Amino acid sequence: xxxxxASLEEISYLPGLPAAEARELFAVSELRRYxxxxxxxxxxxxxxxxxxxxxxxxxxxxxxxxxxxxVIDLLHPGACVGVDEAFDGGLAASGAEALGxxxxxxxxxxxxxxxxxxxxxxxxxxxxHLAGKIRHLLxxxxxxxxxxxxxxxxxxxxxxxxxxxxxxxxxFRETQEDSSQRIGASREAFSRALRLLADLGLIKNMFPAxxxxxxxxxxxxxxxFAPGARAAAREPLSLTPxxxxxxxxxxxxxxxxxx
Numbered sequence: 001x002x003x004x005x006a007s008l009e010e011i012s013y014l015p016g017l018p019a020a021e022a023r024e025l026f027a028v029s030e031l032r033r034y035x036x037x038x039x040x041x042x043x044x045x046x047x048x049x050x051x052x053x054x055x056x057x058x059x060x061x062x063x064x065x066x067x068x069x070x071v072i073d074l075l076h077p078g079a080c081v082g083v084d085e086a087f088d089g090g091l092a093a094s095g096a097e098a099l100g101x102x103x104x105x106x107x108x109x110x111x112x113x114x115x116x117x118x119x120x121x122x123x124x125x126x127x128x129h130l131a132g133k134i135r136h137l138l139x140x141x142x143x144x145x146x147x148x149x150x151x152x153x154x155x156x157x158x159x160x161x162x163x164x165x166x167x168x169x170x171x172f173r174e175t176q177e178d179s180s181q182r183i184g185a186s187r188e189a190f191s192r193a194l195r196l197l198a199d200l201g202l203i204k205n206m207f208p209a210x211x212x213x214x215x216x217x218x219x220x221x222x223x224x225f226a227p228g229a230r231a232a233a234r235e236p237l238s239l240t241p242x243x244x245x246x247x248x249x250x251x252x253x254x255x256x257x258x259x
Contacts, residue, residue, distance in 0.1 A: 017125045021115060029105040034098035041082075043095040049108045050082040056102025059178065062094045071182040073136065074099070074174065083129055086112055099174060144184045147224065152183035153193040154222035157203065157210055168215065172208040200227050 017025075032051075034040055040058060041047050051058070058075040072094050075081060085092055086109035115122045143152050156179060160170040172179060180190035194205045202218045204211040212218055217227050 016128060018121050021119055021122050021125075024115065025107050025112065026105060028111045029107050032104050032106050034102045034104070036098055036100050036102075038098045038102075040096040040098060040102075040104070041092050043093070044091050047082045047085045047092045049106050050080055050086050050112060051096075051104040051106055052080040053077050054103045054105060057099040057173065058096045058102060058104070059099050059174075060094050060096045061181065069181045070184055071178065072140070074182070080129065083126060084133075087116075087126075099178070147222075149183065149185045149189050150193040150196050151222055151224060152185070153179075153190060154197060154202070154218055156182060157197075157212065158219060158222055161212060161215070168212040170210045170212065172210070176207065197221075202227065 029052075031054075034056075040051065043062060053075050054077055056077075058079075058081065060072045060075060060081055061069050062072060063069045073079075073081075075096075081096065082092075084090075086107075112122075116126055117123075143155060147155070157170055160172065161167065174182075176187050176190055180187045183190070185193075191207075194203070194207060194210070197203045197218070198205040200221070202212070202214050202221060204213055221227055
């Protein structure tokens, strides 16, 4: 109990949840530690509860059981997973493994359900979490279906840059293999996309570090516009969601395959 409360005071692990309710949840939680590469839960197997990341990173992914992997999300401290399974009692729709030394609080489903039934604040927090998850999955579907591989790589770079807006040097925390799985591409395609962005003068590729040379044009490219193209009668580009430009995407793919 004391350890849970102390950790809660150091970092807000459940943003938007009142301190009293958060303390009550942590009082029934169990701290679990994982080494780099350890499986945390398995796709198609019952989950033990809701996992809240407090240190390190969880890679959440789906697999076809053979060699194809699609990364759904990389969860950093403050993020949680397993809420939907906790309430519908279904099996895990995805798997997860630790990236680096990782710690998570495990919240059992039963007390979470009781609190959701009795506390409007907890019910609201759960609703906001599920709404955010839906938005994230929709943006993932958009990226995979409406954007070329180089555009998806540009989006990842901008995602990292957005966490430190004052910096133009982006440092990837994962390998090229992990990054390529985030965008539904091979490691080779990810590498070619980095080279293309560098050839266009948008970045300097020093993977795992990338220096953004032209932030405005990189944003435009990530949204589907050719470098230097004018977007007449369009609102300023928002990073999330990225507006689709299917026609340019279809032209970009053959060029990349010939690289």
